[in-house]
Amino acid sequence: MGHEGLPVPRLWFASAAMWIAIALMAIDTTIANVALPVIARELGTTASASVWIVNAYQIAITMALFPCAALGERMGYRLVYQVGLIVFLVGSLGCALSGGLWSLTVARCVQGIGAGGVMAVNGAIVRFTFSKASMGRGIGHNALVIAVATAAGPALAAGILEIAAWPWLFAINLPVGLLSLVIGWRTLPEQRGTVTPFDWRQALLSAAAIGVLALGFARLSHLELGPATFLQIASGTAAFAVMLRSARAQRHPILPVDLLGFRELRLAYLVSALTFAAQMMAMIALPFFLHAQYGFDTATVGLVITPWAIAVGITAFASGRLLENFPLEKLVFVGLVVFAIGLMGIALMPDSASLAALAACSALSGAGFGLFQTPNNRTMLAASPYERSGAAGGMQAAARLVGQTAGAAFAALALHLAGPAARSNILVAVAISSVAALTALFKARKREESRESR
The missing domain is CATH 4.10.860 (DNA Excision Repair, Uvrb; Chain A)
Incomplete structure (x- = not known):
C-alpha cells in the first residue's frame, strides 16, 4: 500500500480526515495568542503568566513527537493518529471547562500531547495515502492546509471572541475533531506494526x-x-x-539518529530548521518593526502580513505540481532565494515606502517560503526507508519546531538588544535564510556529483 497509495474515493475521505485534524492542530498553535489578554483578565492572572498557556501546548507537542513516531512504527500509524486526535479532543474539552490558569495550562498540555501524536505520524500517513507518483501533490496539499490554518487562527479567534466567551475557542474543536475521527475511522491507511519492542x-x-x-x-x-x-x-x-x-x-531508536546517517536527510533537516528559524524570527519582529518604523496600527500590520500567508498557501500547492517537471533541489534553492529577497526588500524599504510595496515584498517572501516547503518536505519523507516512515515524519516535525523555537529566541534577543524599530532584526532573518539557501545549494551540488559518479 505504501507505494500504490489508496484507491479513489477512499483517498478523498482519508485526505479529508487527515487535513481536518492537522488543520485543528495548526489553528490551535495560534488561536490562543490573540485571546491571551482576554483570558488573563477573566482568569485574574498577569500577562506574563498567561504566556504559558501558549508555551505548554508547544512544549507538550515537542515532548510527544519522537515517542509517538516510534509507537506509530510499532503499532500502526492510523491507531496512533486517532488516539492522538482523541487525546487532543479531551484536552480541548478540559480547556473549555477550565476555571483557572493552572487547570487551563494542564489541559493545554494534554492538547499538546495529542497534537504531538497526530503531527508525529502525519508525514507517514501522507506517504501511505498517496502513490509515489502523486506524493508531491499530497505534500503540497498538506502544506497548504497547514499554512492556511495557521494564518486563519488569529482571525478565527477574533471572530469567536466577538460573539462568544473564550472557552469557545477550544470547544469548537470538539464537533470538528469528531467529524475527522468518524471519517478517518475506516478510510485512513493501516499498516501492521513491527515486532520491535517499544523502549x-x-x-x-x-x-x-x-x-x-x-x-x-x-x-x-x-x-x-x-x-x-x-x-x-x-x-x-x-x-x-x-x-x-x-x-x-539500537537499530530503530526512539530518537531516530539512524536517519542522520543519510546525508540527503541531514541537509534537508538543517535547511528546514534554518528556514523555519528565519520565518519565525521575521514573523515576530515584523509587526514590531512596522509599528515602530511606519506607525502602522494592528489592522494595517495585518494587511502587510496577510499576503505572506496567502502566497505561502498558493506556492506550496503549486510546487507539488512543479515537482513533476523540475528537480526538487532547484525548487528548494530558488524558493529560499526568493524568501530572502522578499525579507530584504522589507528591511531596506525607505521610510516613505507605501503599504502596497511592503505588502508586495511580504507576498514575495511568502511565495519563496511556500516554494521551498513542499520539495524539502518531499525529501524528508521520501528519502527515508519505508519502515522508518514514522521516524521520518517525527524528524520533519521536529526540524520545524526546533527552527521555530530558535527563531523565537533570536527574535526576543534582537528586540531586546536593538529595539523594535531596528532594520537589523529583519536582516538577521535574511542572513539565516541565506545560510539555508547556501546549504540547499551545497546539497544540490553533492547530489549532482553522486549522479555523475554512477
Whole structure:
C-alpha cells in the first residue's frame, strides 16, 4: 500500500480526515495568542503568566513527537493518529471547562500531547495515502492546509471572541475533531506494526530531555536569564547526550539518529530548521518593526502580513505540481532565494515606502517560503526507508519546531538588544535564510556529483 497509495474515493475521505485534524492542530498553535489578554483578565492572572498557556501546548507537542513516531512504527500509524486526535479532543474539552490558569495550562498540555501524536505520524500517513507518483501533490496539499490554518487562527479567534466567551475557542474543536475521527475511522491507511519492542525507558528519557530543553529555551525567548533557565538547558543537553549515545546502539531508536546517517536527510533537516528559524524570527519582529518604523496600527500590520500567508498557501500547492517537471533541489534553492529577497526588500524599504510595496515584498517572501516547503518536505519523507516512515515524519516535525523555537529566541534577543524599530532584526532573518539557501545549494551540488559518479 505504501507505494500504490489508496484507491479513489477512499483517498478523498482519508485526505479529508487527515487535513481536518492537522488543520485543528495548526489553528490551535495560534488561536490562543490573540485571546491571551482576554483570558488573563477573566482568569485574574498577569500577562506574563498567561504566556504559558501558549508555551505548554508547544512544549507538550515537542515532548510527544519522537515517542509517538516510534509507537506509530510499532503499532500502526492510523491507531496512533486517532488516539492522538482523541487525546487532543479531551484536552480541548478540559480547556473549555477550565476555571483557572493552572487547570487551563494542564489541559493545554494534554492538547499538546495529542497534537504531538497526530503531527508525529502525519508525514507517514501522507506517504501511505498517496502513490509515489502523486506524493508531491499530497505534500503540497498538506502544506497548504497547514499554512492556511495557521494564518486563519488569529482571525478565527477574533471572530469567536466577538460573539462568544473564550472557552469557545477550544470547544469548537470538539464537533470538528469528531467529524475527522468518524471519517478517518475506516478510510485512513493501516499498516501492521513491527515486532520491535517499544523502549519505554528511552521514550521517557526522550520526552524529558526534549521537554526540559524546550522549557529552557522558552524561558530564554522571554528573556528569563536567571540560573534556572540555564540549569534547564544544561540538564536537558546532558540528558540528550546520554540518549544519543544509547540510540546509536539500537537499530530503530526512539530518537531516530539512524536517519542522520543519510546525508540527503541531514541537509534537508538543517535547511528546514534554518528556514523555519528565519520565518519565525521575521514573523515576530515584523509587526514590531512596522509599528515602530511606519506607525502602522494592528489592522494595517495585518494587511502587510496577510499576503505572506496567502502566497505561502498558493506556492506550496503549486510546487507539488512543479515537482513533476523540475528537480526538487532547484525548487528548494530558488524558493529560499526568493524568501530572502522578499525579507530584504522589507528591511531596506525607505521610510516613505507605501503599504502596497511592503505588502508586495511580504507576498514575495511568502511565495519563496511556500516554494521551498513542499520539495524539502518531499525529501524528508521520501528519502527515508519505508519502515522508518514514522521516524521520518517525527524528524520533519521536529526540524520545524526546533527552527521555530530558535527563531523565537533570536527574535526576543534582537528586540531586546536593538529595539523594535531596528532594520537589523529583519536582516538577521535574511542572513539565516541565506545560510539555508547556501546549504540547499551545497546539497544540490553533492547530489549532482553522486549522479555523475554512477
